[in-house]
Amino acid sequence: MSYDKNIRQCPRDVFSEYLAKHHKRRTPERFAILDSAMSTPDHFTIESFHDKLESEGFHVSLATIYSTLELLVDCGLVRRHRFGSDSARYERTAGSANHHHLVCSRCGKVKEVRDASLSEAISAIRYPGFAASYFSLNIYGLCRACQKRERKAGQTSRKVNKNNQTLSTIRNRKK
Numbered sequence: 001m002s003y004d005k006n007i008r009q010c011p012r013d014v015f016s017e018y019l020a021k022h023h024k025r026r027t028p029e030r031f032a033i034l035d036s037a038m039s040t041p042d043h044f045t046i047e048s049f050h051d052k053l054e055s056e057g058f059h060v061s062l063a064t065i066y067s068t069l070e071l072l073v074d075c076g077l078v079r080r081h082r083f084g085s086d087s088a089r090y091e092r093t094a095g096s097a098n099h100h101h102l103v104c105s106r107c108g109k110v111k112e113v114r115d116a117s118l119s120e121a122i123s124a125i126r127y128p129g130f131a132a133s134y135f136s137l138n139i140y141g142l143c144r145a146c147q148k149r150e151r152k153a154g155q156t157s158r159k160v161n162k163n164n165q166t167l168s169t170i171r172n173r174k175k
């Protein structure tokens with residue numbers, strides 16, 4: 001398993017220390033979930049993560065996945081996002097230097113974008129009395145596929161309207 005080189009400490013050690021400190025058991029399931037989360041570069045939901053674990057041969061309940069991910073969020077190895085009204089998405093902290101999310105408000109697809117100048121500008125801001133650790137900027141709109149679908153739907157409805165107009169003209173003429 002290859003961990004991000006930028007992380008100073010091995011995630012397994014971080015998690016192990018965290019569990020010991022909080023008097024929680026160091027179960028093989030928890031570490032399997034950690035390993036799998038650390039090797040997932042994109043955002044994932046609990047359901048998609050469950051499918052991934054199943055395909056890797058780990059049978060862990062959704063409840064265990066949820067509670068373990070919450071522990072990983074608490075110890076800083078994983079981030080939880082809420083994009084619009086969708087269910088929570090998670091992503092590993094390692095290797096995901098400050099980036100922005102382009103979120104499709106129709107299909108929920110999330111694309112990551114990096115903009116160094118914007119990141120620097122935000123990082124330079126100091127908020128009195130607040131110790132910022134990271135930021136996440138979400139930009140909402142329509143993805144390419146949904147824009148295409150929208151254009152197609154627009155064309156069809158225009159065609160239908162045109163046909164209806166033609167029909168009513170014919171009907172009016174008959175009167």
Ligand SMILES: [Zn+2]
Binds near residue numbers: 104109142143145
């Ligand atoms: Zn979309």
Ligand SMILES: [Zn+2]
Binds near residue numbers: 043091096099101
């Ligand atoms: Zn992200």
